[in-house]
Amino acid sequence: MADSVAGHGPDRNATGKGLVAVVLAAGAGLRLRPISSYLPKPLCPVGGVALVDLALDRVASVSDAVAVNVHDRAEQIAAHVRSRPDGPSIHVSYEQTTALGTAGALGALRGWIDGRDVLVQNADVWTPADLASFVAGWERRRIRSLITASFGPSVGLVATLLPWSEVERLEPVPSGLYETTLGAAWSSGRLEGVAVDAPFVDCGTPGDYLDANLAAAALAGGSVVHPTAVVTGSVERSVVGAGARIEGSVTDSVVWDGAVVGPAERLERVVRVGAPDRDVAVDER
Secondary structure (H helix, E strand, O other): OOOOEOOEOOOOOOOOOOEEEEEEOOOOOHHHOOHHHHOOHHHOEEOOEEHHHHHHHHHOOOOOOEEEEEOOOHHHHHHHHHOOOOOOOEEEEEOOOOOOHHHHHHHHOHHHHOOOEEEEEEOOEEOOOOHHHHHOOOOOOOEEEEEOOOOOOOOOEEEEEEOHHHHOOOOOOOOOHHHHHHHHHHHOOOEEEEEOOOOOEEOOOHHHHHHHHHHHHHHOOOOEEOOOOEEOOEEEOOEEOOOOEEOOEEEOOEEOOOOEEOOOOEEEOEEEOOOHHHOEEOOOO
């Protein structure tokens, strides 16, 4: 059997080293406001689980060596990922002065990556995609991207596998992977696009965030209601967090941990992040 990183991933690369995973969590989530005003985007829950935890659980299927980059509300996110009760310890890369983007983040991590190939996963996407099958059979010379459509600047990018030879030339300066690496690699035939065969939502806006939660609820069979939530009203096609109390009706909505829906309230396409005056209503599109 070929060597791999702690039993995960494909054969080792030409340097004799294995595969690491990097979860990108440094963005400010400006398009997700006002939801991201209450929690950093990577900590916003989808299906009752923080986005960054969902990403870390996905990458755990392919590597035990994992890093997360942080910038906006860095200490809050770092404390969260370091407090995870299970799984490997997380290396946290602090981007102190400015967010470095998807390429600059890898440039800042070159010393930690240290000759290994990299799986890159954004923390702000929701998908049940199987990354183990995506990694399986990768020949570790070309870039491999898990995508939602034809490759291009606006493609939905689920995850990307990068050989060390591509990573080692990246600099720790603000820059994007598409501009520095992926676009040219696609044009020259150095990038293999693999179509994702699972639902995928980039949680960029409040509407996208709600859609991701509704997709998670549908995947669970209708709704996701935390065992500690108290429901005396009705819940349809929604997500209800830990310790929430539902006395009215909740339809196609998200209720965060500890929030209350009173007996006279009717929530529809609403994200309740706390008190009613902090509701985020999502218009039909």
